Amino acid sequence: MVSYRHLKEVIQASYPDLTKNHKRIADYFLANMEKVPFLSVQELSLEVKASVASVVRFAQQIGYSGYSELREDVSSILQNKISNGDIFNPSEALNPKTDLFSSIAGIEIKNINSTLQSLDRASLSQVVKSILKADKVYTAGLGVSYYMSEVLAYQLNQVAVNADNLRHDSMLLTEQIPFIKKNDFIVYFSFPPYSKETIEAAELAHTLGLRSAAITNKPTAPITRFTDHQLLVSSENLLYTNALTGIAVLINTIVTECGRKNKEKARVMISLLKGVENSYTE
Template identity: 35%
Template sequence: MQENIFTIIGKKYPNFSRTFKLISDFITVNYSVVSFLSVQELSERVGVSTASIVRFCQEIGYSGYQALQRDIQVMVQGEAAPMQELRTSLSDFDEDPLQQMFKLNIETLESAYTESLATEFRNAVESMSAAQKVYIIGLRSSYTVAYYASFLLSQFMENVVLLSAGTNDLFDRLASVKPGDVVLAISFPKYTHLTLQVVEFMKNRGVSVIALTDRPSAPIALHADITLMSKNSSKTYSFVSAMTIINALVIALGRKDTERTMRSLKEKEEIAKQAGIYIQVKE
């Protein structure tokens, strides 16, 4: 099959029956477990008939359950390798760590750019530039990327809202979301339940979802309209490629109206200067 199983599920998901959605949800979240389950065991776990599972497999282009399972097993084997490499690098790290990190991050960036990413990036820029509101969410380690994106974009965009898990009114803040809004959801392993819940909530409200994540099987990718794939280095798990994508988004969105962007940046700079936020250093 040419397309990834999760990409196919994502495209067909809105039109699935309740039974097919149950199967989809279980496979997406527990695909590493599915690689070892028989069709009977899977039917018991999901609570559907084996016939439904076979029909589901055929609906997404497979001849049957075994064919789908073989594809998942290949995927799981591929995803297990990076963890093995990480353990090896921790025990066999002979080079200067600083120099090695530079080398590995350069390699990560060189392999990150693809034509698919470029296409999705252009779609993300158009979607965000036309949005009434741009919500940004990323939790735990992914919060660093989310905050960085929010901080830079808010310098020249007045419709940016950063969501966080630190308050109990998170979903109250989402009560007014509507079609025409966009959410940039950022999620890297280990994926958080709350990020997925927010994405599902906003998707159901007609909000466009842009996912910045590391693989097509990531939970938020299944619900995304646009996916910006940022594969982390297997040895560093650095956010260098994700940060690079954010930088590119900021530049591309800022260029949509350069005059307005420059005016806004100057105003923010003047406010910061008057407030004495930054230390003035003589050149």
């Protein structure tokens, strides 16, 4: 029996070579692994809107003899996680007799640990290099992703990186993309529910040959098809919103590394900002 993490990695590694139907099945597995043991091959085919044969071929493509063997393996993996106490029970955290703050903190810690394990350090290094080489950095996102993109742009400015957040007011993101130049770099934030407007902006930028990175929650997120680099962050939460701590840690890492590699300019900028601040407090 393989581990839960190993099975996810196998599916993720196979993803670029999968057909459109198989990618839909892979997406379902990565998002709903706990449901698989309870679904027959016919039921799963209805869930993913693919034929039974496609489900069987998907299982074979990731190393199993068929769907039955894959389902048995998933069932064993989940039983093992339950017996080890690895699966978090949301109802316990929502029980008024429990310490909700500790439960939420526990989820955030798990998100950070998961991100530590899954984050591709080589991709992170490439994103930092691209940011520092760019004439200007643009950040983009909608919903809670808008605020995280705003934070990244603000903090990059603090370490002397010319950055701006694409606004969301009278102009659509797609209307702002044509003004971005070839030597610029875009960082998108895209988390469930994935904003169609952000994905369309990324697709347009990709068509125009603009370089970009996506900060998102999984390798199969729609925006990853249109970006050069992907930084994956776990954002699991009790509510139907994204937890932000893991994203904030990644932002802090990117900005700190940019400041470390751009020491002289960052030092001058910090000194300048402190001088402005002091002039108003004296």
